[in-house]
Amino acid sequence: MAKILISDSAIKAQISLDNDDLPYISFDDPAYIRAETVIFNREDRSVHAVLYEGQFLIGHVSEELNLSYSKHKSITLSADHFTGKKISLTASLVQH
Numbered sequence: 589m590a591k592i593l594i595s596d597s598a599i600k601a602q603i604s605l606d607n608d609d610l611p612y613i614s615f616d617d618p619a620y621i622r623a624e625t626v627i628f629n630r631e632d633r634s635v636h637a638v639l640y641e642g643q644f645l646i647g648h649v650s651e652e653l654n655l656s657y658s659k660h661k662s663i664t665l666s667a668d669h670f671t672g673k674k675i676s677l678t679a680s681l682v683q684h
Contacts, residue, residue, distance in 0.1 A: 611663040618667035621677045629684045
């Protein structure tokens with residue numbers, strides 16, 4: 589698969605850790621939780637979602653979260669559904 593960078597502007601999301609200190613991203617748009625893979629670039633701490641055969645910049649991990657994102661192999665993606673419920677899926681977290 590060719591890497592296609594759709595946009596160089598960040599998607600509206602909060603990059604953080606969940607209650608168990610595991611990588612977690614909460615999106616404003618629930619479409620992004622269907623990402624099959626999240627790519628973490630340790631060099632510049634950028635986070636990209638691979639979705640619909642494209643690569644979307646989500647944002648950058650803070651210095652405090654860098655170690656946690658560097659050592660994990662999966663990530664929880666979450667958003668509010670139009671019904672008012674929160675939905676979450678797990679994706680692979682790949683280091684680059």
